[in-house]
Amino acid sequence: MDKELVINANGIHYTPLNTMIRSAVASGVERIRIDNVLGQRFIADGLKGTVRIKVCGTPGGDLGMFMRGPVIEVFGNCDHAPGNTMDAGEIIIHGSSGDATAHSMRGGIVMVEGDIGYRGGIHMKEYGDHLPVLIVGGNACSFLGEYMAGGIILVLGSGKEHILPDRGIGTGIHGGEIFIRGTVPERALGVGARKAEATEEDRARIEPLIRRFAEVFSVDVEPLISVEYTRITPASGRPFANKYTWE
Amino acid sequence: MSIGSIPIKFKVRIDPSRCMLCERCIENCPYGTYRREGETIFVDSRNCVACHRCVAMCPRDAITIEEKPVDYRSHPVWTRGAREAIYNQARTGRIVLAGMGNATDLPSIFDRLLLDACQVTNPSIDPLREPMELRTYLGKKPRKLEIKREKDGDIELNTTLSPNLKLNIPIMIGHMSYGAISLNAQLSMARAVSNLGTYMGTGEGGLHPSLRQYQDNMIVQVASGRFGVDIDYLERGAAIEIKIGQGAKPGIGGHLPGEKVGPEVSQTRMIPERSDAISPAPHHDIYSIEDLKQLVHSLKEATEWRKPVFVKIAAVHNVAAIASGIARSSADAVVIDGFRGGTGAAPRVFRDHVGIPIEAAIAAVDQKLRAQGIRNEISIIASGGMRDSADVTKAIALGADAIYIGTAALIAMGCRVCGTCYRGLCPWGIATQDAKLTQRLDPDIEWQHVANLIHGWTLEISELMGAAGINSIESLRGNRDRLRGYMLDEEMMNVLDVKPVGA
Numbered sequence: 054m055d056k057e058l059v060i061n062a063n064g065i066h067y068t069p070l071n072t073m074i075r076s077a078v079a080s081g082v083e084r085i086r087i088d089n090v091l092g093q094r095f096i097a098d099g100l101k102g103t104v105r106i107k108v109c110g111t112p113g114g115d116l117g118m119f120m121r122g123p124v125i126e127v128f129g130n131c132d133h134a135p136g137n138t139m140d141a142g143e144i145i146i147h148g149s150s151g152d153a154t155a156h157s158m159r160g161g162i163v164m165v166e167g168d169i170g171y172r173g174g175i176h177m178k179e180y181g182d183h184l185p186v187l188i189v190g191g192n193a194c195s196f197l198g199e200y201m202a203g204g205i206i207l208v209l210g211s212g213k214e215h216i217l218p219d220r221g222i223g224t225g226i227h228g229g230e231i232f233i234r235g236t237v238p239e240r241a242l243g244v245g246a247r248k249a250e251a252t253e254e255d256r257a258r259i260e261p262l263i264r265r266f267a268e269v270f271s272v273d274v275e276p277l278i279s280v281e282y283t284r285i286t287p288a289s290g291r292p293f294a295n296k297y298t299w300e
Numbered sequence: 301m302s303i304g305s306i307p308i309k310f311k312v313r314i315d316p317s318r319c320m321l322c323e324r325c326i327e328n329c330p331y332g333t334y335r336r337e338g339e340t341i342f343v344d345s346r347n348c349v350a351c352h353r354c355v356a357m358c359p360r361d362a363i364t365i366e367e368k369p370v371d372y373r374s375h376p377v378w379t380r381g382a383r384e385a386i387y388n389q390a391r392t393g394r395i396v397l398a399g400m401g402n403a404t405d406l407p408s409i410f411d412r413l414l415l416d417a418c419q420v421t422n423p424s425i426d427p428l429r430e431p432m433e434l435r436t437y438l439g440k441k442p443r444k445l446e447i448k449r450e451k452d453g454d455i456e457l458n459t460t461l462s463p464n465l466k467l468n469i470p471i472m473i474g475h476m477s478y479g480a481i482s483l484n485a486q487l488s489m490a491r492a493v494s495n496l497g498t499y500m501g502t503g504e505g506g507l508h509p510s511l512r513q514y515q516d517n518m519i520v521q522v523a524s525g526r527f528g529v530d531i532d533y534l535e536r537g538a539a540i541e542i543k544i545g546q547g548a549k550p551g552i553g554g555h556l557p558g559e560k561v562g563p564e565v566s567q568t569r570m571i572p573e574r575s576d577a578i579s580p581a582p583h584h585d586i587y588s589i590e591d592l593k594q595l596v597h598s599l600k601e602a603t604e605w606r607k608p609v610f611v612k613i614a615a616v617h618n619v620a621a622i623a624s625g626i627a628r629s630s631a632d633a634v635v636i637d638g639f640r641g642g643t644g645a646a647p648r649v650f651r652d653h654v655g656i657p658i659e660a661a662i663a664a665v666d667q668k669l670r671a672q673g674i675r676n677e678i679s680i681i682a683s684g685g686m687r688d689s690a691d692v693t694k695a696i697a698l699g700a701d702a703i704y705i706g707t708a709a710l711i712a713m714g715c716r717v718c719g720t721c722y723r724g725l726c727p728w729g730i731a732t733q734d735a736k737l738t739q740r741l742d743p744d745i746e747w748q749h750v751a752n753l754i755h756g757w758t759l760e761i762s763e764l765m766g767a768a769g770i771n772s773i774e775s776l777r778g779n780r781d782r783l784r785g786y787m788l789d790e791e792m793m794n795v796l797d798v799k800p801v802g803a
Binding site for chain 1: 394397398555566580584585602604
């Protein structure tokens with residue numbers, strides 16, 4: 054059953070919209086296109102399976118929250134926290150997204166063609182074969198990767214001369230790694246984060262992610278591969294270890 | 301100059317005329333207080349934390365533990381605690397962490413509230429011969445019911461009801477995570493609540509596979525670290541609780557140190573072994589009351605609006621206004637955790653100084669919600685230092701729908717409130733992940749102790765209600781006329797909305 058189901062979301066509240074999606078997935082539909090999306094929150098919230106969903110318009114917050122498996126492609130911008138506490142699957146955004154993108158994400162991939170807001174990838178974590186990846190084509194705002202406990206954040210800044218999350222990158226980071234194209238001044242780092250130029254080995258590791266991004270968004274891959282990246286990691290696996298003493 | 305060693309906290313003595321050198325004290329003490337040399341058990345009192353495991357296991361009652369055998373020069377301001385915290389911080393320059401709940405001797409409001417009983421003018425009720433209704437439903441209640449009478453005489457209910465939790469008794473066990481406590485401790489409590497027809501919380505530690513058999517009686521928690529949270533976990537819980545704050549440490553997050561994250565804890569929290577589990581202070585997707593509504597809705601949407609969603613906050617100064625906001629967020633219950641709430645570890649300064657008593661918080665929230673005409677929108681669950689059935693009865697009379705116990709359930713399994721949870725060496729097998737210690741706690745035995753405790757309280761609550769001429773918990777809830785304040789000031793009684801004794 055490879056026929057695409059088309060849902061017109063015009064004027065539909067998110068609960069009936071999700072009910073339609075769930076019942077379609079339950080009946081074996083593998084591809085869904087949702088037209089005229091305008092601010093509906095929680096699309097594909099807690100959805101399981103392998104369905105591919107095209108979202109045309111501007112979805113509201115928490116797109117794909119708690120989601121496990123489906124692939125969502127958004128033709129438009131996203132509100133805050135797409136991929137919130139997501140377990141597996143993909144969210145591909147042909148546009149920009151708001152604050153707390155990929156908040157607490159545990160697995161899968163979120164790719165944003167444009168920019169993301171504040172607190173991107175905050176408290177992302179990995180476990181076993183769950184390795185969350187957030188790729189940002191444009192720039193990220195401050196507080197990127199705070200409290201990060203695992204996974205990979207990659208900021209490409211494509212088409213920009215100078216890219217930089219303003220400040221507070223990786224405050225309290227205790228796992229995972231953040232890659233930012235170009236150099237990052239010390240002052241932009243948060244407490245507990247340290248930076249280094251990405252090594253050949255690091256770059257080999259992120260190259261497949263860059264190629265994937267370039268392929269999905271049809272951008273020239275070479276300028277993104279042939280440049281320097283800064284890798285930001287925890288200064289210590291236990292950023293709070295020296296803060297406490299016992300009674 | 302060196303600060304030197306501080307006086308020992310406990311002095312342990314073994315009466316040689318009673319000791320038979322069985323070495324049970326040596327086997328049972330994980331802190332290394334005892335050792336045998338020849339025909340004598342030697343004691344290193346400095347290692348003792350007064351967990352009383354040795355006392356409980358000594359077959360000859362040969363052990364005596366004396367608290368604070370070496371006095372400082374007494375001083376009403378510079379207490380032992382104040383001085384020792386200074387020595388500690390002078391050495392380390394760090395934040396002092398402490399276990400269990402608030403340890404200051406501030407007066408208990410519960411102890412200054414007295415319950416009513418019938419005499420002559422209205423008869424008391426004997427629970428032996430009259431049914432006492434303790435069943436409690438947690439969740440939204442409709443403002444009104446729309447009913448349609450069919451032609452055949454049947455009555456149809458047209459109002460859509462919100463999902464409620466059905467409790468046989470208004471006592472639940474609060475959220476203590478796997479990691480903070482052992483799996484055997486969780487299993488014991490889960491079996492108890494399942495048998496009693498009530499509920500317990502998972503804490504922010506996920507749901508271990510062996511607890512799934514009790515999942516219909518478990519409330520799953522979503523806290524700022526989102527540990528163990530995935531769609532299966534949400535679907536398994538009878539209800540979902542968003543933890544915003546905790547009475548023992550309002551306003552701050554939590555850290556489970558990596559050494560407690562063994563293979564099993566790692567599996568349920570879904571984090572790598574030995575990694576610190578850091579829960580940030582706020583949820584970083586909740587920066588406002590509107591964001592809270594968004595999280596409540598996201599959890600309801602993910603579980604297809606089938607489960608009640610609770611929001612837990614610490615009792616703080618503006619608790620009533622905050623609870624009113626929560627009531628408007630479409631949450632089904634607000635959990636208020638008072639400043640005596642327990643914890644495995646909290647900064648001492650928070651544990652002892654931040655937050656307000658649960659008694660005042662319940663009364664303030666109940667009054668605010670009633671004044672705003674939204675009390676039906678949300679249930680109130682109170683927690684934090686509930687010691688006995690009297691506390692529970694008074695909490696309900698002040699306006700709570702149900703209560704959570706925590707420390708009391710641990711005491712039922714052997715906990716001696718030594719406050720050393722943070723060492724991870726709990727000799728009672730509760731606050732530890734060490735297999736040698738956790739195997740001391742047998743769920744097949746301890747579940748019965750927890751169930752006994754709650755059953756005993758239930759009998760007492762029935763008796764208290766019967767004595768007051770009340771046969772339904774509904775008639776006790778918010779019934780402050782059955783409370784009188786004793787040695788409470790007028791302002792406090794205004795907050796509680798109770799009259800003084802004699803009035």
